[in-house]
Amino acid sequence: MTPRDRATRLLERSKQWLRAEVRRRPVIHRVAKEALVGIKLARQRIQQRGREPLHGWGEQVRSYRIPFTGADASALRLALQEHSLQIAEGRHTIYVPPQPGREAVLGGELLAAFPPEVGIKLLKNFAHPSRARYHFETSSVAEAALIGPIGNQVFATAALYAYGLGPRPYDLVHLIGAGGADITAVVCEHVVGRKPSPAEYDDFIGQLRALEQRGLFGFANPSRYDCYDFYPPDCNSNLLISDAGPRYVDPQAFLFEEQKVIHDVLAQREEVLHFGDVLTVVHSGQRFLYQEIPGASASARRGTGERWRAIEAMLARNRVQLDRRVVFDVCCNSGMMMYGSLARGAHWAFGWDLPAVAEAADRVLPLLGSGRSSVFGRQLGLDTDLRADLPEWAAQWSRAHGAVCLFLAAWHHIDFPPGVGELPWTELIYEGQENEPAEITQKNLATMAERWRARELERIVIRDGLCGPRPLALLRRAHDH
Numbered sequence: 291m292t293p294r295d296r297a298t299r300l301l302e303r304s305k306q307w308l309r310a311e312v313r314r315r316p317v318i319h320r321v322a323k324e325a326l327v328g329i330k331l332a333r334q335r336i337q338q339r340g341r342e343p344l345h346g347w348g349e350q351v352r353s354y355r356i357p358f359t360g361a362d363a364s365a366l367r368l369a370l371q372e373h374s375l376q377i378a379e380g381r382h383t384i385y386v387p388p389q390p391g392r393e394a395v396l397g398g399e400l401l402a403a404f405p406p407e408v409g410i411k412l413l414k415n416f417a418h419p420s421r422a423r424y425h426f427e428t429s430s431v432a433e434a435a436l437i438g439p440i441g442n443q444v445f446a447t448a449a450l451y452a453y454g455l456g457p458r459p460y461d462l463v464h465l466i467g468a469g470g471a472d473i474t475a476v477v478c479e480h481v482v483g484r485k486p487s488p489a490e491y492d493d494f495i496g497q498l499r500a501l502e503q504r505g506l507f508g509f510a511n512p513s514r515y516d517c518y519d520f521y522p523p524d525c526n527s528n529l530l531i532s533d534a535g536p537r538y539v540d541p542q543a544f545l546f547e548e549q550k551v552i553h554d555v556l557a558q559r560e561e562v563l564h565f566g567d568v569l570t571v572v573h574s575g576q577r578f579l580y581q582e583i584p585g586a587s588a589s590a591r592r593g594t595g596e597r598w599r600a601i602e603a604m605l606a607r608n609r610v611q612l613d614r615r616v617v618f619d620v621c622c623n624s625g626m627m628m629y630g631s632l633a634r635g636a637h638w639a640f641g642w643d644l645p646a647v648a649e650a651a652d653r654v655l656p657l658l659g660s661g662r663s664s665v666f667g668r669q670l671g672l673d674t675d676l677r678a679d680l681p682e683w684a685a686q687w688s689r690a691h692g693a694v695c696l697f698l699a700a701w702h703h704i705d706f707p708p709g710v711g712e713l714p715w716t717e718l719i720y721e722g723q724e725n726e727p728a729e730i731t732q733k734n735l736a737t738m739a740e741r742w743r744a745r746e747l748e749r750i751v752i753r754d755g756l757c758g759p760r761p762l763a764l765l766r767r768a769h770d771h
Contacts, residue, residue: 346633346659347448348441351419351464356397359469363414363426366473369395378527382426382542384412388480400465403637405683408460409480412473413440419464422474424542440474441659445548446541447478448656449507452555455497456538457481458652460661477661481537483530491522494529494536506554507546519543552585552657559650563624581626582755584658593755598630600752601719604764605694608747610717612636616684616693618713620676621700625651625665632660637691638684641665642676676709688714699723699760701734711742715767718744721752722761731761743768 358369367384370377373394378385386392388407396410414426422440441462450456457479465473486494495515501507511517518526519540528540556563556579563579582590605612613635619628622641628651631639639660641651645667652665666679680688693714698721710718720738722731731749738744744765751759 347444347459347462347661348419348439349659350633350635351462352403353464353466354397354400354403355466356395356400356468356473358395358465358467358471358473360467361469361471362416366395366412366414380540382414382424384414386410386412396465400463402683402687404460404477405681407480408477409457411476411478412465413475416471416473418472419462419474440476442545443541444476444661445657445659446507446544446546447476448661449546449551450538450541450544451479452551452653452657453497453501454535455494456541458661459656481530481532481539483532483537485524486529486531486536488523490531490536491524491529494525494538495520497536504554505547506550507544509543510545511543517543549585552583552654555653555657556583556586559646559653562646562650579624581624583624583626583654584629591756592626593757594626594630596754597752598627600750600754600762601627601696602630602634604719604748604750604762605717608717608764610694610764612694614691616640616688616691618676618693618695618715620695620697620710621670621703622651622665622696623647625655625660625663627696627698628663628665629655629658629660631694631696632662636694637662637687639663640680640684642668642670642674642679644669670704670707672705672707674704674707674709675712676707677712680713685714692716694719697721706734706737706741708741717747718742718765718767720761720763720765724758724760726761728761731763735763735765738765 358366360366360369363384367377367379370384370386373391375391375395376387376389378387386396387409392410393401400410413422413424415423417423419440423438424440424443444459444462447456447459451458459476459478461477463475463477465475467473498515514520519528520526520543524530525538526540528538530537530539563581579586579590581592582594584594612631614637617628617631617636617639619625619631619639619641622628622643624647625639625641628639628641639662641648641663643651643665648665648667652663655661655663655665664684666676668674668676668679693716695710695713695715695718697710697718700721702723718738720734722734735746735749739746742765744767747764747766749761749763752762753759
C-alpha cells in the first residue's frame with residue numbers, strides 16, 4: 291500500500307468516526323446538518339440566480355376530482371385501507387400500486403386519464419403542487435428548502451430514468467378531494483421487481499457514484515451514501531431489480547444538475563439524434579442535432595420554436611384545439627413536436643421512429659416535463675401497423691376527446707402508410723421536403739385525400755432553423771371515416 295493509499299484510508303476512517311460521534315449527540319448532529327445543508331443551499335441559490343428551470347414539471351398542472359372526503363394523510367391512509375387497497379407508506383408519501391378498486395378513493399376521472407398499469411404516489415404534505423413540498427415531517431428546515439418545489443423531485447425521477455436507474459414519471463397532478471383537500475400526486479411507472487443481490491446493490495451504488503463524480507448530481511442530505519436510504523441490501527426497500535435493471539423509487543435525496551443532465555443524456559445519443567450532414571461552420575465540422583432541444587448546447591438544423599409556432603398558428607386559424615386531445619407524431623425524431631403539443635395542453639403524445647431514435651426520445655421527453663408521452667421504436671414502412679401500438683385506454687380517450695396527427699417531413703422516408711390512416715385522428719398536419727415543388731405537394735395532398743379521406747383546410751410555406759422553404763398543410767378527415 292502506497293503512502294497516499296494509507297492517508298486516504300485514514301481520512302475515511304476519521305470521517306466515519308466523526309459522523310458516528312456527531313450522531314451520538316442529537317443536538318450537535320442537528321446543528322451540523324443544518325449548517326452543512328445551509329451551505330449547499332446558499333451555493334445552489336447563487337448558481338441558479340436569474341435562471342429559469344428547463345423542465346416543465348409543475349408549470350402546467352392538471353386537476354382531477356376524487357371521492358376522498360378526508361382532510362389529512364391519516365384520513366387518506368384510513369380510506370385506502372377501508373377499501374382493502376394495498377399501499378406502500380414512507381415518511382413523506384403513500385404509494386398506491388395498480389390494482390382493482392382504486393377508483394373508490396382516487397376516482398374514475400384520474401384513472402381513465404392514464405395507463406391502467408401506473409402507480410400513484412400521494413404526498414402526505416397536503417397542498418396544491420405549486421405549494422407542495424416533498425418532505426412531510428423533517429427535522430431539517432434547510433434540507434427541505436434545498437430540495438425545493440416538488441417539480442425538482444419529479445425531474446430527479448426523470449433523470450434516474452434517463453440513466454436506466456429509476457421508474458418513468460408520467461405526470462404531476464393536483465387532486466381535489468370531495469371534502470376540499472388539495473393533494474399533490476406523482477403518476478409514475480409501477481416497478482415490479484425483487485430485492486437486489488449484494489453484487490447488484492454494489493453495481494447500483496457504483497453507477498450512482500460514477501454519475502456523482504461527473505458532477506451530474508449532489509445530495510440534499512449531508513451524510514450522502516451513509517444513511518439508511520442507501521444502506522444494503524436494498525436501500526431501505528427503495529431499490530428493486532426489475533427485468534429492465536435496477537430501479538430506485540425514492541428521489542428525495544438527489545439534486546440533479548438540470549443543464550448538465552440534459553447535455554449528458556443527449557451526448558450519449560449524439561450518433562442517433564444528430565443530422566447527417568457535416569458543416570465546418572457548426573462546431574468546427576461536427577454534425578448537429580436535427581431538432582433544436584431545450585438545454586442542448588449543440589446546434590440544430592430545425593428550429594423547434596419557429597416550427598412549432600407555425601403549426602400552432604395554423605391550428606388556431608382553423609379553430610383546432612389541442613387541449614385534452616391526443617397527438618400522434620409519425621417520424622417524431624427526438625420528440626420536440628410532441629413536447630410542443632404537451633406544453634400547449636395536449637393530453638398525451640404518441641410518437642414513432644426507428645428503435646434507437648425512439649429510445650432517445652423516450653429518455654429526453656421526461657427531462658423536459660413531457661412525461662405524458664409514449665414513443666414506439668419501429669422500422670416504419672407501408673406495412674407498419676401503428677394502430678396496434680395504441681393501447682385501448684388511449685384509443686378510448688381519442689374517440690372521446692379527439693386527436694391530431696403530425697406527419698412532418700416524413701413522406702419521403704416512409705411514403706403514406708395505411709397505418710397512419712388507421713389511427714383515430716380528425717386533423718393532420720403535413721410537412722413536406724425542403725424546397726418541395728408545388729406539384730409534388732399537390733400530388734401528396736391528393737394521395738392523402740384518397741388513402742386517408744382527408745381534405746385540405748390550409749396550406750402555407752415555412753422556414754425554420756437552417757432549413758429552406760417547406761410546405762405545411764392542415765387536413766381534416768371526413769366525419770364518417
